[in-house]
Amino acid sequence: xxxxxxxxxxxRSGERAARWMFLAPAAVYLLLFFGYxxxxxxxxxFQQYTATTFYTGSAPFVGLQNYAKVxxxxxxxxxxxxxxxxxxxxxxxxxxxGLGLALFFRRxxxxxxxxxxxxxxxxxxxxxxxxxxxxxxxxxxxGVVNAVLRxxxxxxxxxxxxxxxxxxxVSVILVNVWVGIPFNTAILYxxxxxxxxxLYEAAKLDGxxxxxxxxxxxxxxxxxxxxxxxxxxxxxTLKVVDIxxxxxxxxxxxxxxxxxxxxxxxxxxxxxxxRGAAMxxxxxVISLAFALVYLRAGRxxxxxxxxxx
Amino acid sequence: MRxxxxxxxxxxxxxxxLVALMLFPVYWMVNASLxxxxxxxxxxxFPSRPDLGGYVTALRDQGRNLxxxxxxxxxxxxxxxxxxAPAAYALARLRVRGAGLVLFGILITQMVxxxxxxxxxxxxxxxxxxxxxxxxxxxxxxxxxxxxxxxxLRAFMLSIPGxxxxxxxxxxxxxxxxxRSVVLPMSRNALITAGxxxxxxxxxxxxxxxxxxxxxxxxxxxxxxxxxxxxxxxxWNAIMATAVMASVxxxxxxxxxxxxxxxxxxxxxxx
Numbered sequence: 203x204x205x206x207x208x209x210x211x212x213x214r215s216g217e218r219a220a221r222w223m224f225l226a227p228a229a230v231y232l233l234l235f236f237g238y239x240x241x242x243x244x245x246x247x248f249q250q251y252t253a254t255t256f257y258t259g260s261a262p263f264v265g266l267q268n269y270a271k272v273x274x275x276x277x278x279x280x281x282x283x284x285x286x287x288x289x290x291x292x293x294x295x296x297x298x299x300g301l302g303l304a305l306f307f308r309r310x311x312x313x314x315x316x317x318x319x320x321x322x323x324x325x326x327x328x329x330x331x332x333x334x335x336x337x338x339x340x341x342x343x344x345g346v347v348n349a350v351l352r353x354x355x356x357x358x359x360x361x362x363x364x365x366x367x368x369x370x371x372v373s374v375i376l377v378n379v380w381v382g383i384p385f386n387t388a389i390l391y392x393x394x395x396x397x398x399x400x401l402y403e404a405a406k407l408d409g410x411x412x413x414x415x416x417x418x419x420x421x422x423x424x425x426x427x428x429x430x431x432x433x434x435x436x437x438x439t440l441k442v443v444d445i446x447x448x449x450x451x452x453x454x455x456x457x458x459x460x461x462x463x464x465x466x467x468x469x470x471x472x473x474x475x476x477r478g479a480a481m482x483x484x485x486x487v488i489s490l491a492f493a494l495v496y497l498r499a500g501r502x503x504x505x506x507x508x509x510x511x
Numbered sequence: 512m513r514x515x516x517x518x519x520x521x522x523x524x525x526x527x528x529l530v531a532l533m534l535f536p537v538y539w540m541v542n543a544s545l546x547x548x549x550x551x552x553x554x555x556x557f558p559s560r561p562d563l564g565g566y567v568t569a570l571r572d573q574g575r576n577l578x579x580x581x582x583x584x585x586x587x588x589x590x591x592x593x594x595x596a597p598a599a600y601a602l603a604r605l606r607v608r609g610a611g612l613v614l615f616g617i618l619i620t621q622m623v624x625x626x627x628x629x630x631x632x633x634x635x636x637x638x639x640x641x642x643x644x645x646x647x648x649x650x651x652x653x654x655x656x657x658x659x660x661x662x663x664l665r666a667f668m669l670s671i672p673g674x675x676x677x678x679x680x681x682x683x684x685x686x687x688x689x690x691r692s693v694v695l696p697m698s699r700n701a702l703i704t705a706g707x708x709x710x711x712x713x714x715x716x717x718x719x720x721x722x723x724x725x726x727x728x729x730x731x732x733x734x735x736x737x738x739x740x741x742x743x744x745x746x747w748n749a750i751m752a753t754a755v756m757a758s759v760x761x762x763x764x765x766x767x768x769x770x771x772x773x774x775x776x777x778x779x780x781x782x
Contacts (some may be wrong), residue, residue: 217686218607218608220685220686220687221601221605221606221607221686222601222607222608223597224597224598224600224601224605224607224686224690225597225598225601225602225605225607225609225610225613227593227594227597227598228594228595228597228598228613228657228661229598229609229613229616231594231653231657232613232616232617232620232657232658235628235632235650235651235653235654236616236619236620236623236628236654237616238631238635239623239627239628239630239631239632240623240627240631242631242634242635243627243630243631246630246631246634251634255634256634256637303529306522306525306526306529307526309522310519311519311520311522311523311526312519312520312523313523313526313527314522314523314526317523317526317527317529317530319765319769319772319773320530320534320765321530321533322765322772322773322776323534323537323761323762323765324533324534324536324537325776326711326761326764326765326772327537327715327758327761328714328715328717328732328733328736328757328758328761329715329717330715330717330733330734330736330737330757331540331733331736331754331757331758332536334736334737334740334750334751334754335536335537335539335540335543335751335754336536337740338539338540338543338747338750338751339536339539346539380533380536383533384776385776388773388776389776434621437621437622440624441624441625441626443625443626443717443718444717444718447717447721447737448717448736448737448740462624462626465624465626465627465630466626466718466722469626469629469630469633469722470629470633470721470722475630475633475634478626478630479627479630479631482624482626482627482630483627485624485626485627486622486623486624486627489622489624490622493622
């Protein structure tokens with residue numbers, strides 16, 4: 203018995219190893235390009251890691267000094283507020299317009315499918331391209347946006363889209379909303395397609411109008427998809443660097459500096475890699491917090507549903 | 512069915528207006544690219560007398576960068592699909608220990624900001640001589656494509672009937688043969704979707720281009736546009752011509768691979 207089961211076990215473990223070979227290359231890549239950077243970032247955040255480190259090779263440990271410097275700088279509360287406004291503003295705009303478009307495209311009409319896929323274009327363009335185009339459109343003197351506003355007599359002098367501190371924040375939110383609408387529309391449209399049509403017929407038989415059937419059929423059944431869209435929106439918006447760097451460069455007077463652009467600024471403009479790393483870690487913690495809240499909420503919603511069923 | 516045909520047409524008209532509004536910036540980019548040079552460019556609503564000067568300047572200054580982006584994007588597609596396809600197969604069909612952990616890891620990757628990866632890679636790349644190299648950019652840029660490719664391919668491979676794969680294995684073909692001769696051909700559409708998106712992600716990359724290149728040697732087009740804006744604000748026609756050329760892959764793929772693009776847009780968040 204023993205002598206027989208041995209080779210079988212060996213063959214099995216050989217096969218198990220062979221299976222692992224399918225997964226191993228990708229797993230190694232993920233470890234090297236996500237695992238290692240995250241760990242190294244944590245280590246760097248406790249070091250005095252600056253431009254000179256590249257010449258001398260020494261990066262002395264300084265405890266929590268980087269975090270202290272970053273969190274107590276004048277810019278931090280401002281950047282935190284800007285990040286919150288940028289994220290909230292972007293999400294509201296993307297979601298509301300995205301949902302509106304998804305509801306509109308749910309009806310069947312000639313060219314509906316073609317138009318719906320054309321709508322994806324802003325999402326597929328490089329962010330730098332979108333940013334450059336909007337920067338040109340929002341130029342206070344020569345931009346088309348102010349030209350239209352003047353033509354409609356909505357603003358005689360034009361709005362300082364890129365040069366006013368609060369207007370600049372509105373501008374980067376506007377651009378990010380434009381970029382995010384297609385993604386929101388696509389995902390919400392998918393969610394709407396999964397709602398069984400007979401529920402709407404039942405609601406109609408009960409005398410429900412469009413508003414009531416939205417409130418009692420569409421919204422409750424779309425809720426899980428809404429959750430996914432919003433959490434992904436938060437996670438992606440927190441990471442945005444490209445749009446802000448291209449449209450406003452973080453200015454004027456740091457009015458559009460977010461935590462992400464600050465992390466870039468510290469590391470690659472001031473060569474304070476240790477402080478940049480600390481800022482990056484603050485960003486990761488905020489992202490994780492949102493994701494955890496979402497996972498928790500999802501689990502609770504599931505258990506409530508299962509409790510009902 | 513019972514709906515009057517006129518109502519559908521009204522929706523078409525409204526739909527066209529909505530899409531036209533959404534795509535106006537794209538039109539404006541093309542319009543601006545066809546205007547003559549000058550910093551007080553007011554042009555018109557239409558490029559009534561199209562001037563290709565912007566494109567001439569853009570091609571002279573940025574032609575090489577376009578090629579660089581193409582090489583990096585194709586390299587990243589090859590790397591991402593090469594690693595993702597077997598991994599997705601293992602996660603979907605083979606009972607591998609640690610599969611749950613890898614899936615969880617992929618989820619977590621979405622929360623890691625690119626700037627954090629760039630921060631850590633800069634020092635390491637500098638030590639390894641990977642700054643300003645194609646290999647360095649391809650490896651870093653695949654951080655966007657690979658997790659996405661694994662998610663899309665795994666979702667598809669879960670839907671392949673088990674009997675098909677088992678039949679191939681019973682034939683005496685090992686896992687590798689079953690994967691190569693059955694699973695991969697069947698996954699053709701999912702592979703195209705993953706490839707199209709990996710290409711676009713990499714082509715669009717800005718952050719790694721900005722942080723992991725320091726010279727003009729290996730300079731993707733996105734960085735070219737960014738530096739153009741900084742240096743030549745009086746040549747918006749050339750800047751916009753570069754932007755148009757940088758948009759070509761997205762536009763072409765949206766038209767030629769519409770089916771795959773729509774599938775990917777829906778699959779990006781599955782699970």
